[in-house]
Amino acid sequence: MYKPTTIKDIAKALGLSTSTVSRALRDSYEISEDTKRLVMDYAEKINYKPNPIALSLKERRSYSIGVIVCEVANSFFSQAINGIESIAYKKGYHVIISQSHDSYEREAINVQHLANRSVDGLLVSMSAETTDISHLQRLHEQGLPMVFFDRIVEEIQTHKVIVNNKKGAFEATEYLIKEGQTKIAHLANAPHLSITPERLEGYKMALQAYGLPFNEDYVQYCHHGGLIYEEVEDAVKKILQMPDKPDAIFVASDRLSTGCLTALRKFNPGNIHNLSIAGFSNSAVINLLQPSISYVHQPAFEMGQIAIEMLIQLIESNKPVKEFITRVLDTKFFPNKDLTEIKVDTIGS
Amino acid sequence: MYKPTTIKDIAKALGLSTSTVSRALRDSYEISEDTKRLVMDYAEKINYKPNPIALSLKERRSYSIGVIVCEVANSFFSQAINGIESIAYKKGYHVIISQSHDSYEREAINVQHLANRSVDGLLVSMSAETTDISHLQRLHEQGLPMVFFDRIVEEIQTHKVIVNNKKGAFEATEYLIKEGQTKIAHLANAPHLSITPERLEGYKMALQAYGLPFNEDYVQYCHHGGLIYEEVEDAVKKILQMPDKPDAIFVASDRLSTGCLTALRKFNPGNIHNLSIAGFSNSAVINLLQPSISYVHQPAFEMGQIAIEMLIQLIESNKPVKEFITRVLDTKFFPNKDLTEIKVDTIGS
DNA sequence: ATGAAAGCGCTAACAG
DNA sequence: CTGTTAGCGCTTTCAT
Numbered sequence A, B: 001m002y003k004p005t006t007i008k009d010i011a012k013a014l015g016l017s018t019s020t021v022s023r024a025l026r027d028s029y030e031i032s033e034d035t036k037r038l039v040m041d042y043a044e045k046i047n048y049k050p051n052p053i054a055l056s057l058k059e060r061r062s063y064s065i066g067v068i069v070c071e072v073a074n075s076f077f078s079q080a081i082n083g084i085e086s087i088a089y090k091k092g093y094h095v096i097i098s099q100s101h102d103s104y105e106r107e108a109i110n111v112q113h114l115a116n117r118s119v120d121g122l123l124v125s126m127s128a129e130t131t132d133i134s135h136l137q138r139l140h141e142q143g144l145p146m147v148f149f150d151r152i153v154e155e156i157q158t159h160k161v162i163v164n165n166k167k168g169a170f171e172a173t174e175y176l177i178k179e180g181q182t183k184i185a186h187l188a189n190a191p192h193l194s195i196t197p198e199r200l201e202g203y204k205m206a207l208q209a210y211g212l213p214f215n216e217d218y219v220q221y222c223h224h225g226g227l228i229y230e231e232v233e234d235a236v237k238k239i240l241q242m243p244d245k246p247d248a249i250f251v252a253s254d255r256l257s258t259g260c261l262t263a264l265r266k267f268n269p270g271n272i273h274n275l276s277i278a279g280f281s282n283s284a285v286i287n288l289l290q291p292s293i294s295y296v297h298q299p300a301f302e303m304g305q306i307a308i309e310m311l312i313q314l315i316e317s318n319k320p321v322k323e324f325i326t327r328v329l330d331t332k333f334f335p336n337k338d339l340t341e342i343k344v345d346t347i348g349s
Numbered sequence C: 001a002t003g004a005a006a007g008c009g010c011t012a013a014c015a016g
Numbered sequence D: 001c002t003g004t005t006a007g008c009g010c011t012t013t014c015a016t
Helices: A007-014 A020-023 A033-045 A050-060 A077-089 A105-115 A136-142 A165-178 A195-209 A229-240 A253-265 A300-316 A339-348 B008-012 B018-025 B032-045 B052-059 B075-092 B104-116 B135-143 B166-179 B197-210 B229-241 B256-269 B302-317 B340-349
Strands: A064-069 A094-099 A121-124 A145-150 A160-163 A184-188 A219-221 A248-251 A274-280 A296-299 A326-329 A332-334 B064-069 B093-100 B121-124 B146-149 B160-163 B184-188 B219-221 B248-251 B277-279 B294-295 B325-331 B333-334
Touching: A007 A020, A020 A033, A033 B093, A050 B052, A064 A077, A064 A105, A064 A300, A077 A094, A094 A105, A094 B093, A105 A121, A105 A160, A121 A136, A121 A300, A145 A300, A160 A165, A165 A184, A165 A248, A165 A296, A165 A332, A184 A195, A184 A229, A195 B197, A219 A229, A229 A253, A229 B219, A248 A253, A253 A274, A253 B018, A300 A326, B008 B018, B008 B032, B008 B052, B018 B032, B064 B075, B064 B104, B064 B302, B075 B093, B075 B302, B093 B104, B093 B248, B104 B121, B104 B135, B121 B135, B121 B302, B135 B146, B146 B302, B160 B166, B160 B302, B166 B184, B166 B197, B166 B248, B166 B277, B166 B294, B166 B333, B184 B197, B184 B229, B219 B229, B229 B256, B248 B256, B256 B277, B302 B325
Parallel strands: A064 A094, A064 A121, A121 A145, A145 A160, A160 A326, A184 A219, A184 A248, A248 A274, A274 A296, B064 B093, B064 B121, B121 B146, B146 B160, B160 B325, B184 B219, B184 B248, B248 B277, B277 B294
Antiparallel strands: A296 A332, B294 B333
16 A cells, blocks of 8 residues: 655654654754754655645645646647646646547536646636536636636636637638639538637638638538547538539648548549648648648647746736736748649549 | 635535535435435535545545656557546546656656655556656555556566567568568667567567568667657668668657658658658558558557556555556557559659 | 644544 | 544644
């Protein structure tokens, strides 16, 4: 049975009281140098570590913060997590990661679990399925600090970090248009995610800016954020089978982008439909993908860093914070340079 | 300030003692139905949740288990984590994920942190950098249950889950040989990882089985497990610049595989060297990669499940466990079907 | 300079 | 059936 040494053990071994030991370990001024050294040396020797559970109970804080994302197997989120950790560790906070798998139920359970475990604050990116936000609202009202990033929720007044989704979507769509495509479909995320209408809007704006009509049918939603591959496949199939078949697709997210390419590879081997793809993605292997894709890259690491800094500010602020800010970062667009080249290849196959 | 309701609040509100409330909430037989209903209804109404920190302190266990992997942005590990979670949640355990980023220092800090946070057990996959395992050994001796998976360590006697690395490496190498390649390089992981010599051994065995010579120079190690892309690039460059240039590469891990392809894309555009690649990978987009790759797939999800089951067994066992087992799972090899087809394409470009 | 005691939220042994 | 009390590990008044 695993039983770590306690302050009591030290006290007994050294013939002191627990309070003296406690104070000595915290280098209190009211303890003599001799006693301090005695206690500290002994603690060192037996590798004493204070029990953070006891500390948490006492201080009503845990120096840990909870992160809830849909999944870690997603470049955008894993990069954001790395950003979060980079700051959190430096400031003495531990990061507890939790996955919603884009399920409302899982999100609610995990949020509750994290709150129960006395995290000092929460970093949240909403699940694709969630419409009812009362689980978060309740905690927020009770005063649990939280910061939203990427997939935010309007109704809760707190700090938020997002990217300029409209602009990112505009640039991607614009690129496709400038490439010469006129019938551009849009593979969209779950409708109630904050990012979905924003990216749709950017897409629409680009169409309008270049005098292209907006076709409602060209927009295909994936209600589970693409975590269920079949829904992406269905959406892509629908796009390919449209009477007025699109010649390009603008894809709204990382997971959808890879799902879309997989489906295309299946239905459209060798890119016989000559489709051009542009989408949001932070994948490390994006440049290796075939069919190739132009992509909107989000500063995920930086978003994570900013979010955790905001959260820590909230946690450590003495007076209740009343002014909340929403940081909007820029995305970066990477055209797929060798598009034509590869198209020639694949057409030949 | 976030202040959840306690059993005391309920007791006061209802004019009962805390113990009565406690018992009522746990549906104890010694409490009258009326009181139970009263208490439960009220608890429900004010959304009372027991404080798990207090429970942990009392019961000396947290119902949480710590997982330490090199990084979550890696298909193999994120799949393993999903396997771990699938069982853990069902059995009432919370999973705390921690990344070593293949750094010894980070691993040691995180392991200590998790142990301090009173996780009931540890699921460990070693970092590429680690040679000194005393940080784990100490905790193991103190009785903290731990199970190793994938990247294990011989010296610590406990349950382990691995795959048949030798066989997996053999099959991949054999495939390359049967394809007609005779000069097969090996892009290897950090030398002191348990998987490294095993996969090297399988590679050697295949060479031997088919009467090919083993060339020491053909083996290039990546001491940071490929987390630093440059080391992969350097290794690939060396392979490409060898006097007796290899015609194929067997790659030892997921991260190395994508790194290798990226480097090849850079140094060897259009696969002018006509290199055939086979490697360990669990990437979801493996089939979309270009250059294409044959791959050894590990049952990561299942490994996670088995590992957590073993750990929970260790945690919940009353008598100290003396018999430890090492589960060895089979990998699955997926030849790159359209290798020739794509080769033709790329040669043409 | 040190110790005794209370308390963080909860459970359980002990008393009625 | 319900209440009182002690204790999990630690810090922190309050005494001495």
